[in-house]
Amino acid sequence: MGRKKIIVTLVLTCLTLAVFSQQKDSVKVHLNHYTLTIGAGWTHYIDNLENGDKDIQKNFAGVSFKFYWEPEYRLSLGLESGYYQLFKVKGQLTDNTTVEVSRTVLPLLLLARMRIVDNVYLGAGLGLAILTNKSSGNNMKIVTKTTSLSNFELSGAYVYPLSKHWLVGGEVKMFHFGSLADWMYSVQATCAIKL
Amino acid sequence: MKIKILYLTGLIVFIFGCSKDTTVPIPSPGSSFIKETDVLQKESKLLMEGVYSVTSGSEKFGEYIILKWNHSGLLLTCNNGLHFIMQAGHLDSVVFVQGYWRDGYSDATGLCNMYISKSEGGTTIVTRNGAQKIIIRGAYGKNNGLPDQVLTLEYLRPFSDHVKNSNYYILSHRCGGRNSDRLPVSENSIAMVRFTEQLGTTGIECDPRISSDGVVFIYHDPDINTRLTQKGPLAGDVSAYTWKQLSTFVTLIHGEKIPTLEELLTFAIDSTELRFVYMDMKSAEAVPTVIPIQQRALQHAAEKGRDIMIVLGIPTTDVLNALKAYPDYQHVPSLCELTVDDARAVNAKVWAPRWTLGTQNDLVQEMHNDGRLAVCWTIDSPNWIQNYIENGHFDGLLTNFPYVEAYYHYIQE
Numbered sequence: 001m002g003r004k005k006i007i008v009t010l011v012l013t014c015l016t017l018a019v020f021s022q023q024k025d026s027v028k029v030h031l032n033h034y035t036l037t038i039g040a041g042w043t044h045y046i047d048n049l050e051n052g053d054k055d056i057q058k059n060f061a062g063v064s065f066k067f068y069w070e071p072e073y074r075l076s077l078g079l080e081s082g083y084y085q086l087f088k089v090k091g092q093l094t095d096n097t098t099v100e101v102s103r104t105v106l107p108l109l110l111l112a113r114m115r116i117v118d119n120v121y122l123g124a125g126l127g128l129a130i131l132t133n134k135s136s137g138n139n140m141k142i143v144t145k146t147t148s149l150s151n152f153e154l155s156g157a158y159v160y161p162l163s164k165h166w167l168v169g170g171e172v173k174m175f176h177f178g179s180l181a182d183w184m185y186s187v188q189a190t191c192a193i194k195l
Numbered sequence: 196m197k198i199k200i201l202y203l204t205g206l207i208v209f210i211f212g213c214s215k216d217t218t219v220p221i222p223s224p225g226s227s228f229i230k231e232t233d234v235l236q237k238e239s240k241l242l243m244e245g246v247y248s249v250t251s252g253s254e255k256f257g258e259y260i261i262l263k264w265n266h267s268g269l270l271l272t273c274n275n276g277l278h279f280i281m282q283a284g285h286l287d288s289v290v291f292v293q294g295y296w297r298d299g300y301s302d303a304t305g306l307c308n309m310y311i312s313k314s315e316g317g318t319t320i321v322t323r324n325g326a327q328k329i330i331i332r333g334a335y336g337k338n339n340g341l342p343d344q345v346l347t348l349e350y351l352r353p354f355s356d357h358v359k360n361s362n363y364y365i366l367s368h369r370c371g372g373r374n375s376d377r378l379p380v381s382e383n384s385i386a387m388v389r390f391t392e393q394l395g396t397t398g399i400e401c402d403p404r405i406s407s408d409g410v411v412f413i414y415h416d417p418d419i420n421t422r423l424t425q426k427g428p429l430a431g432d433v434s435a436y437t438w439k440q441l442s443t444f445v446t447l448i449h450g451e452k453i454p455t456l457e458e459l460l461t462f463a464i465d466s467t468e469l470r471f472v473y474m475d476m477k478s479a480e481a482v483p484t485v486i487p488i489q490q491r492a493l494q495h496a497a498e499k500g501r502d503i504m505i506v507l508g509i510p511t512t513d514v515l516n517a518l519k520a521y522p523d524y525q526h527v528p529s530l531c532e533l534t535v536d537d538a539r540a541v542n543a544k545v546w547a548p549r550w551t552l553g554t555q556n557d558l559v560q561e562m563h564n565d566g567r568l569a570v571c572w573t574i575d576s577p578n579w580i581q582n583y584i585e586n587g588h589f590d591g592l593l594t595n596f597p598y599v600e601a602y603y604h605y606i607q608e
């Protein structure tokens with residue numbers, strides 16, 4: 001239920017901004033350009049494991065890369081990738097053998113982003129993700145990969161232009177990876193360059 | 196504005212619409228009256244078995260109901276997927292029957308309480324003496340509600356000699372039932388092997404795979420997923436993991452652990468009356484490891500005097516070739532899903548064609564002439580089950596709805 005509350009709060013906040021935002025737009029934007037954004041920050045896995053999550057680590061650093069095409073004032077289209085660790089758990093196989101299991105994800109999403117008010121953006125993305133499970137211990141390492149086809153991302157960003165080409169900002173985003181039913185959110189500092 | 200409201204409604208439905216419910220709750224009467232009753236003797240149970248006409252309640256349960264005892268209770272089954280999982284006992288000369296009904300093709304379920312009075316067959320059943328006239332009276336309800344709809348069954352006839360003398364197998368998929376049918380236990384688990392006899396099953400199909408360290412375990416899908424397991428830290432190719440890792444980190448959807456093939460066969464032999472285990476090989480690499488386990492299980496069954504057939508399933512040419520590479524492979528009891536020639540080539544005990552190929556009575560007769568059995572997989576529609584039982588000559592059908600197959604098998608004249 002906690003997870004649902006977070007999702008609903010985030011979605012409703014975004015929705016309210018989108019639906020009731022003012023039409024006034026005072027920012028003069030150079031049309032039809034490309035932007036490359038790099039983000040880095042904190043990620044948190046929303047633990048919905050039903051077993052094996054004793055001593056789970058849920059907080060890690062993560063990075064993201066985005067490429068946007070901004071053809072007009074308000075809407076941008078883009079691609080996003082990145083690298084995140086979702087969790088790490090330890091389990092006791094025998095009295096003297098432990099095993100460590102971790103899961104990382106590499107998303108590849110198509111993004112749509114909309115400027116709501118000056119410097120504030122809301123975005124959503126859909127696409128693929130490759131989830132990698134690593135299990136180590138007992139002198140062996142097992143790596144399995146799962147390709148998840150039904151994934152989405154919701155994000156909100158503040159972008160401040162430092163110069164004609166450089167922008168900095170912050171972004172909050174939430175991911176859902178459908179195939180393994182994993183949820184995570186991330187808070188990142190971003191740096192962008194207009195090409 | 197309308198679009199905004201529609202969007203918001205759609206979003207809320209999307210977020211709250213998914214249900215994690217994986218089972219139809221078994222209705223509970225609160226306390227079981229049957230525990231207070233005395234156990235019926237085997238002869239008494241046999242007297243109760245047979246075909247009953249439904250004199251009240253036929254609008255829901257159809258014209259006839261089959262009553263058949265099993266290892267853990269008694270099954271009453273209809274032609275439309277409705278079935279009753281019941282317990283029975285007696286106090287003096289009154290027989291009490293209590294349990295629940297379920298529609299196998301939907302989530303409908305409810306409690307059911309019935310009895311056989313002294314004068315309407317109770318005395319005959321308990322004393323195992325007298326004319327076999329039985330009327331079972333009672334009522335059924337909805338979910339946990341008190342049974343308030345009248346149900347009356349009247350004994351029509353015993354099972355025919357054809358049925359009694361046949362060596363027919365009611366074979367259930369995935370150790371007895373699938374998760375998608377929202378049963379109370381997980382598919383391919385020991386608990387399912389125990390449960391499935393209550394559904395009329397007399398044989399099971401299971402799905403052996405091999406772990407990275409050579410342990411054969413029972414699991415259907417190639418990957419670890421939330422359809423089969425509770426969400427845990429492992430994911431991806433299930434066979435990539437060691438048995439220790441699987442047994443430590445993976446829990447089946449209803450809380451059971453994945454069984455090894457050895458555990459499953461031992462349980463089937465020691466703790467059930469099942470007569471057939473069909474190991475539907477999911478990996479050719481597992482064949483050389485499975486055969487010694489099969490041989491040990493057959494030896495154990497022989498020592499216990501159990502009449503049980505345990506066959507290595509051959510669903511693909513890879514498995515066929517792996518079997519042919521095994522020394523003395525023609526003496527390995529097998530079930531071949533490929534052609535009759537392939538079945539002959541490995542001296543399979545059973546030929547098992549896909550049901551969509553038809554009843555193939557001429558080929559089935561050829562197999563019988565060779566001294567082999569023929570079973571058919573996997574047939575779920577009541578109409579087709581009826582058709583194959585009435586018009587085919589198979590020695591068994593593999594199904595996800597064993598109670599429907601039980602109905603059409605036991606009602607044959």
